[in-house]
Amino acid sequence: SLFTADPGPDAYKGWLFKWTNYLKGYQRRWFVLSNGLLSYYRTQAEMAHTCRGTITLATVHIEVGDTCHFVLTSGGRSYHLKAYSEGECQRWVSALQQAKANATQMMTHSDDSGDEGPLRQPDRALIQGVLKTLASKLEDLSTCNELIGKHGAALQRSLSELEDLRAPSDGVDKTVNERATLFRITSNAMINACQDFVDLAEAHSRRWQRALQYEREQRHHLEETIEQLAKQHNSLERAWRESPSTHNSEGIPEGESSEENEDIEFFDAMEDSPTFITVPADDHSQHRSIYIDHIMRDHMIATFSLCLQDSSGSYLRRGRRCRIPDKPNYSLNLWSIMKNCIGKELSKIPMPVNFNEPLSMLQRLTEDLEYSELLDRATRCDSSLEQMCLVAAFSVSSYSTTVHRTGKPFNPLLGETYELDRVEEYGYRSISEQVRNHILVVGVTIHVFCLSLLSAGNIHLKFHASGNHYVWSKVTSTVHNIIVGKLWLDQSGDIIIMNHRNKDKCHLKFSPYSYFSRDVPRKVSLCVVMDGEGCGHYILSGTWDDKMESAKIIESSHGSGGSEGKQKTVYQTLPPKLLWKKYPLPENAENMHYFSSLALTLNELEDGVAPTDSRLRPDQRLMEAGLWDEANAEKQCLEERQRLERRKREAQANLALEEGKEAESHQPLWFEKRTDTETGESSYVYKGGYWEAKDRQDWSQCPAIF
Structure with missing residues (x-):
């Protein structure tokens, strides 16, 4: 069939026509919907090694067009797709909408559970620095809390003493004012620390969300790929056993x-x-x-x-x-x-x-x-x-x-x-x-x-x-x-x-x-x-x-x-x-x-x-x-030593040419140049002597190249 469903509510595959360009128009592609991702391939066999593209359904916008036509928009890019029939189109749209709902629910559940998954190395280093700063701010908040509690208790005692006195003295007024001032300073410090904490958290919240979304997509795509490979492996084994012909x-x-x-x-x-x-x-x-x-x-x-x-x-x-x-x-x-x-x-x-x-x-x-x-x-x-x-x-x-x-x-x-x-x-x-x-x-x-x-x-x-x-x-x-x-x-x-x-x-x-x-x-x-x-x-x-x-x-x-x-x-x-x-x-x-x-x-x-x-x-x-x-x-x-030796040989060759002599080239120890009698090709051929030298352990001819 053109549209099939695998076990599970979020797994579909089938042929659709995808708009490519004005030169080629709509081209037939094999689409696979699984684990909140819609992937497409040129052929079914291509699933084993090449994926042409993947669309994340959690953030996709689905728009149903005219007969058999629908559009998926994700990340500023639109995918124009056509099905074989209206019924086929409706089944795909329903499956995509359900997959989108499942992916959104899964993301929300993942956010609540705090499962952020692994992060890329650059993001990991950045977030570790941010967490260190947040921890420092949290310590400031804890210190301010202790001071507020301490000064608040002292201020409460001073106020109680003030109420007990009908005619407060100048010393009592001074003590109350000092303690009230300390309480106000400490409160302002805590408010400022809280504001810094909130500002820093808000500044990096979106970056964390993007990093988290990226890692979720990579994880889902990897799970989907492994699942597809396992299915293909089982199918190939079964086909080989059952229908070798x-x-x-x-x-x-x-x-x-x-x-x-x-x-x-x-x-x-x-x-x-x-x-x-x-x-x-x-x-x-x-x-x-x-x-x-x-x-x-x-x-x-x-x-x-x-x-x-x-x-x-x-x-x-x-x-x-x-x-x-x-x-x-x-x-x-x-x-x-x-x-x-x-x-x-x-x-x-x-x-x-x-x-x-x-x-x-x-x-x-x-x-x-x-x-x-x-x-x-x-x-x-x-x-x-x-x-x-x-x-x-x-x-x-x-x-x-x-x-x-x-x-x-x-x-x-x-x-x-x-x-x-x-x-x-x-x-x-x-x-x-x-x-x-x-x-x-x-x-x-x-x-x-x-x-x-x-x-x-x-x-x-x-x-x-x-x-x-x-x-x-x-x-x-x-x-x-x-x-x-x-x-x-x-x-x-x-x-x-x-x-x-x-x-x-x-x-x-x-x-x-x-x-x-x-x-x-x-x-x-x-x-x-x-x-x-x-x-x-x-x-x-x-x-x-x-x-x-x-x-x-x-x-x-x-x-x-x-x-x-x-x-x-x-x-x-x-x-x-x-x-x-x-x-x-x-x-x-x-x-x-x-x-x-x-x-x-x-x-x-x-x-x-x-x-x-x-x-x-x-x-x-x-x-x-x-x-x-x-x-x-x-x-x-x-x-560098090899380059130096090469320059020496070139200098000696140039000197020999200036003196009218034939320049001596490097002579290999174990090979000599010969011409093949059948093909006429010139090549280096083993002339003998190596294995005999090894038997004697006589390597006196060998240059010191290392």
């Missing part, structure tokens, strides 16, 4: 279509029957994104190598830490820093560690190996197309840790390294090195020659047994609300994975979050794994923060009806299979920078690492320990 392979309930993928059709699949999916035959449309900064820049160079498990068929595991010190509750406004740095280079802005997480970019990049088991599985695939599915899932999995991770990693110093030795647990190890200013190189040695991965703008993944050589690039990471609001991070863009040996191809589209989209947030759009001839073999779908699935195509045909005259291809698939699922976050992760289980171990101190290893970086260690003031001071010293 009502969900298509993309996980979108029936009736909720995507505006972006309007050319894609979904067909329900029986448990043992194929699934039908249609996608556009070809799409080369260009997309642009405005962003503030990349978490991962395309000039960062990385090489990885993974190793197979040992001959016993199981990994040897050692105990590693599962927690770090809780993050201190330090607040800092980025705008207060950025506004003084306008016109300066970002690399020269002294950013405090308050915006960092206690990991370097070398360590953060190494987290791409968290789901290395996907590549272990890929090495055992007989089909390059099945292998492509796992490689695609691996490329998506590296973004799963970024959902809540808004902290900025430490920029590595020139010559800084990081090793990750997981041979005992997972059969791989990696070595990373900062080879140039603002350019990162990461490498992993090959243990059993199963595969190696490198990135130089593009990421290269080579399977030595089959010769399959996959290449792809990173998408754009966008940090939102840097100046105002709560930071959150989104991934957007395209990943095109190409197998250079046989031209197999897979196109993954990371859809940017939009308030106006009905898509599942953080969605990786439907994509097809194609062979070198352009024939589709697998459909991939999922989200980059949760899971990826693949469905094998068993038949394809051409259809019609695509947008912009494009022809659609209809694919018939088998039921989807899970490729990758995100690991749950550790307990208390919200207080530990939202680190994953792997991230918690990356900065754990280990014996025998190089003196240039990120674990030994002092400002990073101080930050992890919660000593942020000391970390900021150490960070500034390290950065």
Whole structure:
């Protein structure tokens, strides 16, 4: 139905038309009335993550207009709404009036009971000062009361003595006058104190009322949100248990279509029957994104190598830490820093560690190996197309840790390294090195020659047994609300994975979050794994923060009806299979920078690492320990030393050029620049020597950067 009532007298929901502007007119919106608040959403599914607006009914004015039309006015703003019918309109108006009466009664009851609720920090500090002043005035009143009682009793005695004397003497008159004067002075003092008390209370009464009203609204809105989430959770669980067939392979309930993928059709699949999916035959449309900064820049160079498990068929595991010190509750406004740095280079802005997480970019990049088991599985695939599915899932999995991770990693110093030795647990190890200013190189040695991965703008993944050589690039990471609001991070863009040996191809589209989209947030759009001839073999779908699935195509045909005259291809698939699922976050992760289980171990101190290893970086260690003031001071010293060394190198290079000599650039210790024979790309490749130096504990070549 268009209008439904939940249990309780103050809970209604349904569709109404809301006036937006003269260009779009009335637009259909989903309204929810609960706990004295009227909230509206673009769709029902949007209730899970985005509220378009909330109207407090306790202070709203309800005006019924012509047919099916009514207006809500609150806080100087009017909301023009229309219902489907007159009966529908009357039901909404009655419900709103009842909700307004209930909210007003609740507010009055709350005022009588003295339940003011929590106050915002600025209001709390102000009111504490006012209460202190009021307490002082109350003490003055108490003192005046005692004096009035004392002097009043003395005056009463004097008057009694005066009545007993027929001929009062001059001494008696003087005593009476003195005591009467004292009583008048004390009374005036009490009156003045009372007036000050009343004036002060009246001056702050309205402010207290506004603060109290704000806190009530926030509390009610929070209660309503929690209630809605609980209902949605129960509904989803019940729907999943009772009607699994009502969900298509993309996980979108029936009736909720995507505006972006309007050319894609979904067909329900029986448990043992194929699934039908249609996608556009070809799409080369260009997309642009405005962003503030990349978490991962395309000039960062990385090489990885993974190793197979040992001959016993199981990994040897050692105990590693599962927690770090809780993050201190330090607040800092980025705008207060950025506004003084306008016109300066970002690399020269002294950013405090308050915006960092206690990991370097070398360590953060190494987290791409968290789901290395996907590549272990890929090495055992007989089909390059099945292998492509796992490689695609691996490329998506590296973004799963970024959902809540808004902290900025430490920029590595020139010559800084990081090793990750997981041979005992997972059969791989990696070595990373900062080879140039603002350019990162990461490498992993090959243990059993199963595969190696490198990135130089593009990421290269080579399977030595089959010769399959996959290449792809990173998408754009966008940090939102840097100046105002709560930071959150989104991934957007395209990943095109190409197998250079046989031209197999897979196109993954990371859809940017939009308030106006009905898509599942953080969605990786439907994509097809194609062979070198352009024939589709697998459909991939999922989200980059949760899971990826693949469905094998068993038949394809051409259809019609695509947008912009494009022809659609209809694919018939088998039921989807899970490729990758995100690991749950550790307990208390919200207080530990939202680190994953792997991230918690990356900065754990280990014996025998190089003196240039990120674990030994002092400002990073101080930050992890919660000593942020000391970390900021150490960070500034390290950065200033790095700038001084850079100026020295530039001066030496300029002197060499003046003398006609070739300027010597910084030479990395563990990497060298090579050109890939297949792609022609120039990149830094691990040249060997690190692990041998570690075995000998000979670090004489390493610079003293810390």
